[in-house]
Amino acid sequence: MGHDHAAHARGGTSDRRWLLAALAVIVVFMVAEVVAGLLAHSLALVADAGHMLTDAAALGLAVVASRIAERPARGAFTYGFTRVDALSGQANGITLLLLAVWFVVEGVRRLFDPSPVQGGVVVVVAAIGAVINVLATWLAGRADRSGLNVRGVLAHLVSDIWAFGATLVSGVVVLATGWLRADAVATFVVAALMAWTGLGLVRAAGRVFLEAAPRDTDPAGVAASLVATAGVAEVHDLHVWMIGTTETAVSAHVLVDPEFDCHAVSARLRSVLAEQWSIGHVTLQADHVDAAGHNAAECADAHGEIHVAPAPLP
Template sequence: MSLCSGADPHGASESADPHSHDGHSHTISADADRRYLWIALGLLSAFMVGEVITAFISGSLALLSDAAHMLSDVAAIGAALWAMHLAAQPARGKWTFGWKRAEILSAAGNGITLLVLAVILGVEAIRRLFDPPQVTGGLVLVVALIGMVVNIAAAASMARANRSSLNVEGAYQHVLTDLYGFIGTAVAAVVILLTGWMRADAVASLVVVALMLRAGWSLTRDSGRVLMEAAPSEVDLLDVTDHLLEPEHVVSVHDLHVWTVTSSLPALSAHVVVEDECFTDGHSARLLDELQACIAGHFDVEHSTFQIEPVSHVDHESTAHAH
């Protein structure tokens, strides 16, 4: 259903009839996604406990960094599940969009967590490059191989969820970088067993750190764009304006705003100036339908609000809004 309304400055309000878009849904497929995330959460939680114990026994920073990252994975998935619960709550009272923005906050938290952990582990890895401790290569290799299997299973489960949701994608990136980390740890363990070069453990940790920084920055950037209400990266505002100017009788467009409420839920509002005659011959209502169909069809924005204004009203626009 789309929300589209046009305001008549003469006192008459025009609202387009609600249209149903059966093929497009902005709601999170909660039941399926939660099941996939719960499976991943169970696998990672069980393995994390064993990895922490093994990391202290073996003295491996790579394993300890993987365990720390896995702890953030567990927290990320837990936050994602809670955010999905909140996002499914209906809109009520002052919360006109419900709690849908909760998933963006969860994604931002996941991104920041990755960045903080990367800095902490990076500092320790650099220290160990200069003063490498003894690492039990065989034990590290066994745990790393098991960790790869566990993370592949968890990633495969989460990959089946709706990853167009920034919330789910954030948790998925946590698990995916952990998988890369275990691959690096396994390689480091083999190097230690074959050559005795203990610094391989620290090098593997730095590889994990680099992956965490990349994933963390991506999540923080994308969630930040949503929280700052920037236009979606795939939307060209000039292109939107051109499309809104195409219908006959449309003179100009101003106060155009496009933002994202949550993943896959863009919204748009604009003031559309039309010829004065549209308000006397009843054409403004048809224009409103045409504008709504244009935006929904070309830009997949179903939540749009248009204020239809006659040319004679432009001089009354506040200088703070007219542009």
Template sequence: MGHGHGHGHSADTDRRRLAVALAITLVTAVVGAVGAVVAGSLALLADLGHLLTDAGALAAALVASILAQRPADARRTFGLGRVEVLVAGINAITLVAVVVWVAVEGVQRLFDPAEVPGLPLLVVGALGLVGNLVSLAVLSGGDRRNMNLRGAMLHVLGDALGSVGVLAAAAVLLLTGWPYADTAASLFIVALILPRTVGLLREVGHVLLEGAPRGIATDDVEAALMGVPGVRDVHELHVWSINDRRPTVSAHLVVDEATHVRCGEASVLDAAAGMLRTRFGLDHSTLQIEQDDHVDHEDHCH
């Protein structure tokens, strides 16, 4: 069997970024809650809903990043790397729920607009935007390949856009008194956040269903393995990922009987594993070397 291992950005650094963003989000949520109660604003309530789900999302992401570093054991031979993927999915689902709730409330207010004072909206929106931008700056320096971190960033981005919407609604209310400004801002937030959230959910589902990692085509991997000197056939090829930073490949390689497992200075196994690592970034590989007569004794997956 051939195995390789690789490491990306520092997991400790990502955890620290999540912890700092969580602290900022909690402070911002307290300010938003006070403003929402005082103003009775749907936009502020939408923003507060995002902030509260953000705090839960960041806390869950922080716990997941800690669990993901635990070593594999006899019961969980791949470790707990998938916890980050699961948490990213849960965070996306909660954000969808909040967005749908805000959309329903917004449509209802189109028929029965509420009076919302502009000044509290302006103050709370400005404070919220500052907190969101600081959190985004902290998180954006982390590993962009980390689905867990990206899920947390999506929540914070939603809040930042929400704060911008709140500020816009406050400006319109102060300048024109238009009663639908707050509702329009909340629906605008919904329109911006929902597509990104659905996209993250699709990514999570793809990983959990053992789909090939983004940017890696299995046909290209098969062709490259066939190009390794000594390889006559490739079957049982599977490319998947434990999480979005650990792409993995397994395959059975039928080798030339005369070549067997030697090919010049390197074995067929070493040559194939090295090619997968350098060309596709597949550091984690499990390759079985076979000869022609072995194929007839296998049960093949379909």
């Protein structure tokens, strides 16, 4: 199966430009929000800025991971560097979870000892922040969203839009009623969004590291489609796993009916996996089977696409 490395490189460069544009927007506003939050004595604004820091980190990691993932497989890294995508996603998720814990602790303290909050500043900054995050989400969304990097970035940015909404509401409540604890309540909402997003990223990365099948790929369904192929007597030792967030691999031992050519059957099976399941990284061991259902002969492949079982000992 061919692969257009030049096209992939062009796509990666374009993605990085969109991500860098979103990063610039986020960083500029994040600095402004920290200053505004300190001046307004608003923990909710500082919490939002902390969330935006994780957005900036996610964007930065996505850019770096995108560049590293383009490196070809070499040396000890026979699968290449596709799992860098999952590594950065996991790092982003853990960071979000840790920040969520910290903001909950600070929010509890503010519930018992509320600080004076300038509601007008909170409202203005939150409204601008929501617009900025919509712009950053649009920019990042122009990149390829198939990888965990960009999906993680978008999850960050979308949750930030909701967080700014909660902060905006708290500012309005402070202005209208003078109830200062609304700032702490908004902080809890931001922390909950951070925890939800972070947990999702950690779980998604964990599926890659544990070599689970993709959520949209049912191993039982894969086995059924292979067994339904003409000439296949049995399929066992089937493994379906994610090499990275965008690439799936399959390996299996296939027993072929004696009247069929096992190389031709293997070729059909690879076509089935590519067309029905979009899986191109396939390793098959194909053996003929006798009338009793036992291995009768091993198939050899001069091109090495079928892995041959060793001959039985005398």
